[in-house]
Amino acid sequence: MNLAAVSVSTKDLTTSVEFYKILGFEFEKFSDTDEHVESINGDGIKLMIDTESMVKSILGIKPTPSNHSQFAILYDSPAEVNERTELLTSKGFDVMKQPWDAFWGQRYAVVKDPNGYLVDVYAYLPKAKPV
Incomplete structure (x- = not known):
């Protein structure tokens, strides 16, 4: 078994990608209509960023971070x-x-x-x- 990815949700994909780029993650180009992006750094664990609306459409509830996520x-x-x-x-x-x-x-x-x-x-x- 391998941990493959960590996922976060966002209200604003562009701002979240900017934040994670500062931390060193790389992403392929994406459009304003995309609802999911993944980091493309090496062979390690991927960072996946999903829009809140997409996650809500799947889970039926709005995703929220906890105070220790x-x-x-x-x-x-x-x-x-x-x-x-x-x-x-x-x-x-x-x-x-x-x-x-x-x-x-x-x-x-x-x-x-x-x-x-x-x-x-x-x-x-x-x-x-x-x-």
Whole structure:
């Protein structure tokens, strides 16, 4: 078994794609009428973004993020965590918890996507070993 994708829903596909591009995801071109996009980064886990209206048509209820609906993105360096969060802030996106050196050996931050989904961004600190 393999985890293949993480999915979020959005009111505004263009704004959500802009947010996730800042975090490093790549997407193929899409049109204003598209209701689903997927990241095209490598062979790893995909990020899928669906419009709220499409999800509601399938589930019969409006999708909403919870206060702990999170996934995490690992970066190559602590500096990259700082750079990504600074860029998000400069573009008007929410950084819930500014980068800090966590006691567990990572440079860590928590950002919020345009629809309220929380995303952890982190990198291992020098001399810290991945668990």
